[in-house]
Amino acid sequence: MTKIDFSVLRSVWDPSFTEKDFKFGTKQAISRVTQVISDGKYEQLNGLLTKPARLSLLRELERNWNNRHRALLALKHEDIQISSPRKVYFIRIADKKFCDVDMSFLALKWVPINAVDSLIFTEILARFHREYTPHCIPEWTIAYFKITRFEVLRR
Secondary structure (H helix, E strand, O other): HHHHHHHHHHHHOOOOHHHHHHHHHHHHHHHHHHHHHHOHHHHHHEEOOOOHHHHHHHHHHHOOOOHHHHHHOOOHHHHHHEEEEEEEEEEOOOOOOEOOOOOOEEEEEEEEEEEEEEEEEEEEEEEEEEEOOOOOOOOEEEEEEEEEEEEEEOO
């Protein structure tokens, strides 16, 4: 279904849209967000995430993530093994047009922890949001970001 929705997005709203470029960009964004979290430079989340998404993520990190786990969260683009679109939403409110795309990401990376190689498994759900109203800034932002699984697996 997402293939059809992406086709509609390209043919009706955005002739320059390609799924390949979109997925590449979303992986870059997820990588950047995880690196910012890992570095503890939360002010750099401005512009990457909407304000509600940023506040929700910061609450989640404060409540459930210790410094050690945050430090291990940083993902490089190549650590993200799977980026899969889940659902595409076309939203019209009066004369405004918006598109939201729910994405799921699975990442794996090896990290030495106390001289033992450990596999870090991370699953992230994110909603990418863009306004398509004429004369609006043509950029995607993250409207929802949730780390749904984070596991450290020892060899």
